Amino acid sequence: MSAPGGERIEIVRATQEHVPKILELARSRSLQGADPAAASQEGFLVSEYTEEVYRAQVVRAEHFYVAVKGPDVLAFLLAYSDERIEQDEWLNRRIKTTLGSFLVIKQVCVARDAARQGVASLLYHHVLEQWTSSPVIAAVVSEPPNQASTRFHRKLGFEELTRLRPPDGRLRTVWVWRKPRESMLQAQYAIAVDLYKHEDNTNWNKLTNFLYITAGLAATLAFVLGKDGAQSEGVARGIGVIITVVGFASALAFAVMLRFGRRYLQARKSAVVDLEEHMAWHGGQRIVGRQVADPGAAWLHSSPTGLVMMLLPAFVSLCWVAMLAVLIAA
Structure with missing residues (x-):
């Protein structure tokens, strides 16, 4: 990888000669004494390793x-397998009891003047290309949130595994990377698509039921207020008020259900798109996620049909309110 200025960035095994610069770099990114808000955006380290620790590693x-x-x-990256875990590493030992064998990326740190240049990704890929026998984990501090690290791990395809609070009191989010297994991806994709279709069908069924109920209430109201309805005008008006209140409540309830149904649908769609992204790296094709990132394709992220579906009950509820006002004023 060529860096600005023409010199090439190389990934080499750390040696004892590198330790003083590694220590200096780690201290420059330490959370201690730093502004938490700025550190959250730029990334930070909480393990106060000494020079002796780095030399031993x-x-x-x-x-x-x-x-x-x-x-x-x-930059530097420190990682080791579960066989090299120390006795005092509570978090890693806790993970080992459930996950089994793994490689833990203990620290990764990039100099400020080299940030956002792909150096950390270069280090990670160097490790991931070599380690394929078991999952790779990274524990990211969540208090304060290390947003830079979270974004970075998501970008590299890590998934959130769990959240644990070690004895030091700082909540950690444990991220995991596994070599994709095509059969599992295919099975999960089929499930994700079924859930997506289920949410879509459920929303349309909700809308259909809403229209049936609305049509029935409207027909009943028209009959009650018509000449063949209740003999007493007062009784007809009272029944009409009840019908409009029921209609308003029904429309409001369906508006809420369709609003959250649309959110569930978007969540299912995002899951399908994420799986397609993984499968595209292994010979698959993007179907649901095709052209989503193209200019002018914002409508593919969220269908306008879903918005209309959600707003229709809200509009009908206003109509019921208007009808109620007419009945009360009459």
Whole structure:
């Protein structure tokens, strides 16, 4: 990878000579003494490792790499397998009891002047290309939220596994990366599509039922207020008020149901699109997610039909309110 200025960024195994610069880089990203709001956006470290710890990890860790450009250390990544976990690593031992074997990315840190240049991704891919035998995890601090790290792991295809609070009191979100298994992706895709279709059909059924109920109430109201309806005008008006109130309540209820039904549908659609993104890397084609990112294709993210479906009951509820006002004023 070529860096600005023409020099090439190289990923090399960390050595004892790199440790002073690694320590300096880690301290520059420490949460201690930093503004939490700024650190949340830029990323931070909470493990206050000493020089002795880094020197020991140079020898001990299976994956300890630095990104260098000439004599400068731009970033480093420290990772090791569950076999190298220390006794005092409560979080990793807790994960091991459930997940089994894994590789933990303990620290990744990029110099501020090298941020947003793909250096961290370069380090991660260097590790992920080598490690295929078991899941790769990364525990990201959630208090305060490390939003930069969260965005980064999502971008690389990590999924949220769980949230745990170690003895240090800081909540961690544990992210996991697994080598995709095509058979599992296909099975999950079929389930995701079925759920998407189910939510879509459910919304249309809700709208159909709403129209039936509205038509029935409107016909009943017309009959009651007509010449063949109730003999007493007062009785007819009273029944009419009851019908309009029921109609308004029905329209309001369906408006709420369709609003949240539309949200559920969008969530199911997002799940399908995410799975298609994974499958596209393994020979699949984007179907639901096709052209979503194209200019002028914002309507593909959220169908206007869904908006009309949601607004129709709201409009009908206003009509019922207007009818109620007419009956009361008459």
